[in-house]
Amino acid sequence: MVSPQVFSRRESQESNIEIPVMKEEENSSLVEVYQEKSPTEANGHDERTKIQLCWDNVSYVIEKEGQETQILKSVSGKANPGELLVLMGSSGAGKTTLLNILAGRLNNTGSAKIIGQITANGTNIKDLDFGYYSAYVTQEDILLPNLTPRESLMFSSRLRMPGNYQQHVKRVDGIIEDLRLMKCADKIVGSITKKGLSGGERKRVCIGMELITDPIVLLLDEPTSGLDSFTAEVVIDLLIEQSRKGRTVMSTIHQPSSSMFDKFDKLVLLAEGHIVYQGLAADSTKYFTKIGYECPKLMNPADYYMRLLHIVDRKNLTEKEHEKIENIVAAYDSIEQDKGNYDESKLEHLKTKHLASPTNFATQFMILLSRAWTNSRRDPLAGQIVISEYITMGALLALLCNNLAKNYDSSTTRTQILFLSSTIVSFYSCQNSAMQFPNETPLFLKESKQKIYSTASYYLSKSLADIPMQFLPILLYCLIIYWAIPLNDYDASKFFIFYFILILLQLNTTGVGYILGSLVKTETLALALTPIFMQPMMLWSGLFPHVDDFPQGFSWIQYFSVRII
Numbered sequence: 001m002v003s004p005q006v007f008s009r010r011e012s013q014e015s016n017i018e019i020p021v022m023k024e025e026e027n028s029s030l031v032e033v034y035q036e037k038s039p040t041e042a043n044g045h046d047e048r049t050k051i052q053l054c055w056d057n058v059s060y061v062i063e064k065e066g067q068e069t070q071i072l073k074s075v076s077g078k079a080n081p082g083e084l085l086v087l088m089g090s091s092g093a094g095k096t097t098l099l100n101i102l103a104g105r106l107n108n109t110g111s112a113k114i115i116g117q118i119t120a121n122g123t124n125i126k127d128l129d130f131g132y133y134s135a136y137v138t139q140e141d142i143l144l145p146n147l148t149p150r151e152s153l154m155f156s157s158r159l160r161m162p163g164n165y166q167q168h169v170k171r172v173d174g175i176i177e178d179l180r181l182m183k184c185a186d187k188i189v190g191s192i193t194k195k196g197l198s199g200g201e202r203k204r205v206c207i208g209m210e211l212i213t214d215p216i217v218l219l220l221d222e223p224t225s226g227l228d229s230f231t232a233e234v235v236i237d238l239l240i241e242q243s244r245k246g247r248t249v250m251s252t253i254h255q256p257s258s259s260m261f262d263k264f265d266k267l268v269l270l271a272e273g274h275i276v277y278q279g280l281a282a283d284s285t286k287y288f289t290k291i292g293y294e295c296p297k298l299m300n301p302a303d304y305y306m307r308l309l310h311i312v313d314r315k316n317l318t319e320k321e322h323e324k325i326e327n328i329v330a331a332y333d334s335i336e337q338d339k340g341n342y343d344e345s346k347l348e349h350l351k352t353k354h355l356a357s358p359t360n361f362a363t364q365f366m367i368l369l370s371r372a373w374t375n376s377r378r379d380p381l382a383g384q385i386v387i388s389e390y391i392t393m394g395a396l397l398a399l400l401c402n403n404l405a406k407n408y409d410s411s412t413t414r415t416q417i418l419f420l421s422s423t424i425v426s427f428y429s430c431q432n433s434a435m436q437f438p439n440e441t442p443l444f445l446k447e448s449k450q451k452i453y454s455t456a457s458y459y460l461s462k463s464l465a466d467i468p469m470q471f472l473p474i475l476l477y478c479l480i481i482y483w484a485i486p487l488n489d490y491d492a493s494k495f496f497i498f499y500f501i502l503i504l505l506q507l508n509t510t511g512v513g514y515i516l517g518s519l520v521k522t523e524t525l526a527l528a529l530t531p532i533f534m535q536p537m538m539l540w541s542g543l544f545p546h547v548d549d550f551p552q553g554f555s556w557i558q559y560f561s562v563r564i565i
């Protein structure tokens, strides 16, 4: 077996797009040089496995309020190994839908139906665990903001691939080199609020995260969106390089520059759910000239196609738009060609393989704990805010109630302070954890869909990594109010009981916060949702009214409250 680097060195000297096939004698001599297992080998893929992905008469039908809408209209086509195939078309033409169907990310539901079949080397992808062979790079960059690219890739490799530490390091170094990430490998990824990597670097890291498993089919949704034309071209160059390693690379692209367009191997143009061109990108202008739509000489063909296929209002097509699309579709349909059938019979028949995590629960937990801890300790501001919240509230309470002990009838006030303490802990914990979660939900959903780890290992590791930043502020709060007021005799054991009860409450409401945070997509919504959920829990916590005064049959509700007294 040969490492991918060997392939890339050999192939970079080749200018055409032929898929390199190694001769047996070359292969065996290289085995002696490269004793290390390549990622492909580690994943169980044969080094020479190549996939032709075909889609045959695929339709996607949505049913809404009794009305059926056909998003994809019986489209057929194929993507070959060793080529970069680009999907283009006007907004809403169905590019992402097709890509998602090919990736196996869309399934039949009550309101959506997929018709037709998708095959990989002639086998229906439903009969394969296609995730084993393919990878999908989403339009959004799904990365943890406080990790570096090297750390992100390393955690991903350790979670997804077998091997020892040295093998993971080697694999990650190879990807960093392949994707030209050397300069930024040890910089923090960053986020909207925290400066980090540039858009192009971030996108390359996202591609690297998917290349960790050495997929044979690489699907990408608009990897160049939001990038300037130069950076976008760098991304395209990298995708071409990846395809030359024998991968089948398919990507949707918005508005490529003309020099970028010239680099595409194959082009699939979509209009209103129909494929209207499929073939060599370089031949597309000739084809459109032939059917009566000549691209002006000095115009970027990509711009021309976008204008030609542009529809102002999809629901109300003008007569002119309707006629134009009908003509282009009819011209394409009239071409006699084998559009969606598997024709690379020399490619190996794929066997059903199942995605199985290479790690057990304990390993997943340890890697996830280390990742979550690294990510959260690099965000000191969040911790500082939580500490200030508790210290401020503790100090205010201590200031107002510090002569409580002198007051002979202070039991009511003590009860109120206990209630207030439980409210503070519940609110802050719930709110802070709910706000954290929307940022991590896309990563968690993506990784759990890829069956990289179990939900339990993720939840446990996350809760444990958050503990220091949650236990410490509560300890500071207790130290301030318990002795300053004082809430009890100067008895250390009672102090720890008080602290312990607040910690239990904190763990509980943090869990509630995770649930709320996972229900919404933004921090703002999570913030808005917290009081809606927490306020009723305060209402029936037993302070007003007392549990004994609850309506008959409702006493159970006290257990769903922030009650600690």
Ligand SMILES: Nc1ncnc2c1ncn2[C@@H]1O[C@H](COP(=O)(O)OP(=O)(O)OP(=O)(O)O)[C@@H](O)[C@H]1O
Residues within 6 Å of the ligand: 062, 071, 089, 090, 091, 092, 093, 094, 095, 096, 097, 098, 112
């Ligand atoms: N589940 C769905 N329910 C209703 N409509 C849908 C659904 N999925 C897709 N659509 C509609 O199908 C059309 C095609 O969507 P798709 O995202 O595939 O377009 P696109 O070509 O990728 O567009 P863009 O370039 O703007 O991302 C759009 O009009 C979209 O609103």
